Amino acid sequence: MRAFTDFWVKVRDLDQASDILKKLRELGFSNAVIEAGEEVLERFDELRRIGEEQGVKVYRKLVLKPDGRKSLLRSLRSNRGKFEIITVLCENLETALVAARDSRVDSLIIPPRPRFRFDKGVAALLKNSVELPFKQYLEDKRGFLETAMRVVEILGKKTSIIVSSAADDILDLRGPRELASMLQVLGFSQEQALDSVSKNPMKIIERNLLKLSKNYVARGVVKLD
Amino acid sequence: MTKRIKKRYLAVIAEPRAEPDEMMHAIVSSYEELFGKFGLASAGIKLVKSYPSKGILIIRCFLDSLPRLILALASITKIGEERTALRIISISGTIKSLTRKLAPLKKT
Numbered sequence: 001m002r003a004f005t006d007f008w009v010k011v012r013d014l015d016q017a018s019d020i021l022k023k024l025r026e027l028g029f030s031n032a033v034i035e036a037g038e039e040v041l042e043r044f045d046e047l048r049r050i051g052e053e054q055g056v057k058v059y060r061k062l063v064l065k066p067d068g069r070k071s072l073l074r075s076l077r078s079n080r081g082k083f084e085i086i087t088v089l090c091e092n093l094e095t096a097l098v099a100a101r102d103s104r105v106d107s108l109i110i111p112p113r114p115r116f117r118f119d120k121g122v123a124a125l126l127k128n129s130v131e132l133p134f135k136q137y138l139e140d141k142r143g144f145l146e147t148a149m150r151v152v153e154i155l156g157k158k159t160s161i162i163v164s165s166a167a168d169d170i171l172d173l174r175g176p177r178e179l180a181s182m183l184q185v186l187g188f189s190q191e192q193a194l195d196s197v198s199k200n201p202m203k204i205i206e207r208n209l210l211k212l213s214k215n216y217v218a219r220g221v222v223k224l225d
Numbered sequence: 226m227t228k229r230i231k232k233r234y235l236a237v238i239a240e241p242r243a244e245p246d247e248m249m250h251a252i253v254s255s256y257e258e259l260f261g262k263f264g265l266a267s268a269g270i271k272l273v274k275s276y277p278s279k280g281i282l283i284i285r286c287f288l289d290s291l292p293r294l295i296l297a298l299a300s301i302t303k304i305g306e307e308r309t310a311l312r313i314i315s316i317s318g319t320i321k322s323l324t325r326k327l328a329p330l331k332k333t
Contacts (some may be wrong), residue, residue, distance in 0.1 A: 138302055141259070157287075170242065171302070171310045178299035178313070184292035193292075 002194060002220035005178035005201040007107070007134055008061060008087070010042055015076050017047055019055040019170060022137035027175040031202065033061040033164075059084040059205055063109075065091060069098045075104055076104045081170035084208050085129060100126045106204050107131040107162055111150060118150070123158045127202060130155050132182065133166030134174055152186045160200040161188075227287050229289040234273060234323045235298075236314040243277035244306045245282045248311065251304045252284065256297040268294060274318060279330065281314065283323060291316070 006029050011017045016128060017040065024032050032051070034040075040047060044060060051058035061081040066072035070090065073096055080086065087107045090096035095115035099108045100122055107129045130151055137144040152161065163179040165172060178194040188196075210216055215223040239248050249272050259264045268290035274283040286294045298311045314330065317323035 087236065132300070136299070171309070172310050174299050175313065176293055181292045181295035181299065185296050190292075 001200040002176075003030045003202065004028055004198050005033065005172075005205070006065070006167075006173070006176075006179075006197075007131060007162050007201045008166045009034050009164075009173070010166065010168035011036045011047070013037075014040060014047060014050070016042060016051050020054045020167075020173070021051050021058070023173055025054045025056050025169050027179070029056060029176060031057045031059070031160055033201070035061045051139070054172065061087060061163060063089060065085045065089045066095050068092070068094050072098055077103065080104045081212065084094040084205060084212065090114070091099050093118075093122075096122060097125060098209045100128060103127060106208065109133060110147055111139045112136055112147045112225075114147065119154060123139075123155050126155060126159050129160045129162050129204065131162045134179055134182065135166035135168075135172055136164050137182065138172065148182070148186060152183070154190070158187075161196050162201050162204075163196045164201075173201070183198050226239055230269070231270065232285055232290065232318070233288050233291050234317050234320055235284050235286070235294070236281055236316075236323055236327055237284060237298060238279075238312050239304065240310045240312055241307070242280035243307070243309060245272075245277055245280070247304050248280075248282050250277075251309075252294075252298060253298050253300050259297055259300065260293055264290075265294065269295065273327070281327065281330070283320070291304070 006024055009020060009032050011020060011034050014202060021052045048058050060083045062079050064075050066075060085106045086104065087109060087120045088099035088105050089109045090099055096118060099105045106127050131149055135189065138217060163182055165174050166177060176197045179197050183193040183196055217223055236319055256268065256270060269287040271285045273285050295308045298313060301309060302310050315323060317326065
């Protein structure tokens with residue numbers, strides 16, 4: 001049986017987190033990657049405990065919106081060790097090109113109707129996954145679908161695609177099959193579409209948990225107890 | 226011999242609870258907005274049964290258009306003036322098995 005992961009959920013405070021995690025469990029998710037404010041981040045162990053009670057494993061996410069190359073690299077340097085997942089929202093081509101090939105970035109988001117052109121040039125550099133947040137679709141359906149079609153057509157063959165809810169409210173949360181239906185409509189098979197909410201995000205989380213563990217030495221080298 | 230078209234039955238509930246008629250109207254409008262009149266006509270969407278007391282709706286569609294219907298359901302954010310999310314409780318190939326899955330829900 002598949003274990004489903006919501007790769008982006010926004011949480012304001014711990015009270016709201018409890019409701020969101022309960023709803024995620026009801027919808028069928030067993031993992032959630034959470035973008036939280038500083039107050040919640042300081043008490044993240046408590047959030048983990050609440051998650052465990054509800055039956056949802058919780059991971060930390062940082063979403064960067066850099067102006068350019070320098071600020072992106074600075075943020076990555078200072079934050080990589082603190083978060084399980086780092087996502088870059090690419091608002092210009094310079095950021096997209098750096099985020100596409102930097103191994104410290106886990107996923108990149110191309111906003112609806114981007115002000116830059118992404119083509120085979122970006123695809124050739126791409127090492128990281130591309131994320132499609134469902135909340136952006138709910139806000140601007142046409143713009144999102146235009147961009148998502150190009151993402152699937154140009155980048156979909158080169159890398160894995162992840163669909164997340166990006167919800168900051170219970171009513172914005174969607175079930176795994178509902179999120180996956182987006183890719184099915186855009187031409188993916190049912191299996192590939194379901195991978196975007198199960199295998200693809202889990203692969204990234206597992207890889208990063210290993211990197212953040214004490215036993216990790218270097219790429220391909222792990223200390224055995 | 227003509228091939229029988231496969232169908233799927235979906236049990237849907239609104240959060241917060243809404244009238245089944247309003248829910249069905251929202252589903253049809255959302256599908257039409259996304260896939261047009263031709264898409265709507267070829268999807269075979271039909272209201273099969275509603276349980277107004279529970280706010281549950283059973284709708285039917287052709288198997289080919291199931292992902293499109295799921296996306297249309299997920300696209301709904303408002304019914305009337307109220308913010309809403311439609312949740313799929315279950316999907317099944319026959320009404321009989323769907324009602325069997327819904328039986329525990331109907332009791333509560």
